[in-house]
Amino acid sequence: MRFLAGIAKLICAVNLVIGKTFAWLALAIVIICFTVVVQRYIFATSYVWMQDLYIWLNGAMFTAVAGFALLRDDHVRVDIFYRPASMARRALIDLIGVFLFLLPFCWVVYQYSIPFVIRAWSYHEGSANVGGMPGLYILKTFIIGFVALIALQGLAMAIRSVLVLSNNAHLVPQSIQYSPDHSAADHPQGAA
Secondary structure, rough: EEEEEEHHHHHHHHHHHHHHHHHOHHHEEEEEEEHHHHHHHHHOOOOHHHHHHHHHHHHHHHHHHHHHHHHHHOOOOOOOOOOOOOOHHHHHHHHHHHHHHHHHHHHHHHHHHHHHHHHHOOOOOOOOOOOOOOOOHHHHHHHHHHHHHHHHHHHHHHHHHHHHHOOOHHOOOOHOOOOOOOOOOOOOOOOO
């Protein structure tokens, strides 16, 4: 079980580093977008490659930080039943969700994106706009990175679930530990 916990910890560390690194692209996107607006409306000039750049950086950022968002549990979740559930029930829900929805989703995206990415690399695809950025094939490769990071984080979630369900919750890496079980004392009367 310690080996599984070590794998989960390694996966979380990878997504943490990648997520925190690529999150800085948000600042670059804002600066480039601001520059494009100033150039266009104050200096009456514009560069197509700069317009491509902030859109491409946005795509790169969101695909690269997807695993990080899953690590932090920042994705959208309808948690009417999940949040008040016991730790074991949350672990079971996550385990089923990973194998029934997350990993099949990753497989489908991977299968459909591979030909798309290979074709883009085969002719070093660039922007469709005249004067746009070269290297669109690199951005398209981020789709594969997205799938890999999400699938790896899903594996870490499955490991967390196995550890919790086997009464080894103490081995779960701190970055993905469940919040403590909620009891009736945690909620005022009438609250759910």
